[in-house]
Amino acid sequence: MLIRRPDDIPSSLITPKDQYLNRRRFLRGTASGLATAGAAALGLDRLANVISPRTRAFAGTKLETVKSPLSTTGEQLTSLEDITHYNNYYEFGVDKGDPAKNAGALPTRPWTVKVEGLVKQPKTFDIDALLKLRPLEDRVYRHRCVEAWSMVIPWVGYSLSEFIKQCEPLSNAKYVQFLSYYDKHVEKWTNESTIFWPYSEGLRMDEAMNPLTLLTFGMYGEVLPNQDGAPVRIVVPWKYGFKSAKSIVTVKFVEKEPHTTWNDQNGREYGFYSNVNPNHDHPRWSQKTERRIGQPFYAQRKATLMFNGYADQVASLYNGMNLDKYY
């Protein structure tokens, strides 16, 4: 059974109730320098602070990781506090702070990923089996949202291509579709938008097989916080962030380009490819620059890089494609 019994949890991980309540008050915005310093010093417990009791048993679980040559260097990491309190996860509310407040409702165990469609044989993978499939790598990636802000995130996972090999797709599988968890009884905030759920995303087969595409299980050496897409998501660092689907439950191999949620909402604004491209503006704002999250308000905007700076690894996928047409 995956659910740890109380005597399995070392007492060092159990937060005294008054401290726990104090941290919740802190998270609700009654900030003070002392509280910030205190929380920062808490090491192991830090991820346990940011989600509510239901999945706290798994929060802060450390993952054994190895270094990866595919990790991005030379960038300052965005703080865990910012990565876990500035999220677009509309199933849990449309404000940036809502997922941190509400995603505690997401049940991350038990969890399976179904593999369907054009494969040799449909399979179901348990999350714990997926965690053991390949060594987990530390991969720092830039993360660029279509809203023109960006972060630098130390993800934990392995290349999606390793998982795809296990799925044994047929030769006519040209695309991979990802479906995220959806339960309207759990995700009670879906009426804050007119989006149809579950969240659907997709990649072309060669994009999915690119070594950069990460089947992601954690960040900062620990399991993913719920609001960041626990327990398993993909990260496609050269595309706008909404392509990196969260909390995946189904992987489907298909022949035709699958529908994707944001493209359904507005095809003119959100194309299937959505490669980071400073030369192709969003209809409502320029994509030439971005705000790096965690900087003071007077900080300069950064110039956006083609393919989010990963052109060396991915530009060849789009040789001959008109990226203004296939945005």
Place this chain on the structure above:
Amino acid sequence: MSRSTITLLKTITWILCLWPLAILVWGAVTNNLGPDPIARITFSTGATTLNLLTISLAVTPVRRIVKPLAWIGPWRKLIGLFAFFYATLHLFTYIALYAGFNVQAMMSDIAKRRYITVGMLAWLLLLPLAATSFNWAIRKMGGKNWKRLHKLVYVAAVCGIIHYWWQVKPGVLSPMSNTIILAVLLAVRPVLDWIQDRKPLAAYSRS
């Protein structure tokens, strides 16, 4: 309502209206504006503008419906001017923090990004209203012309709401509550007119 009570209430109103700004300034000084400070400042000043404008548009209907509350009249100008103040802060946030004072970039934005076009229009409509908010303006313009000019506040408010809808992601419903309240406040005026048209002998006054 005695003079001193009104003064007290106006003072409290000043404090309440300046409170959102105080929070932003405190946040900026203590580096506590969250992960995306520019977005926080922009959203806060914009939301305050829209909310204050909406409240100022509620004054007249309340006075017409609840006769004993006629003394709240001065709050229309007070809150309206604060709305313009925050609108100007909102505009300045865009100029300084988004566009970096780059005039060419701003011209391009205003021309190409329709939510900025309509937002700019909203501010430009509020500008003459703020400028003529004082007694000497009413005297100079004449009451009738002044009233006509100040009907532009309805257009400005609608532009402001459209600016909000055109800014959010397609499908996001955040502006809905403001829209409904504003729609009610705009609709109630012709409805009150119609009701009062049917009672010609009553001592009601149109404002």
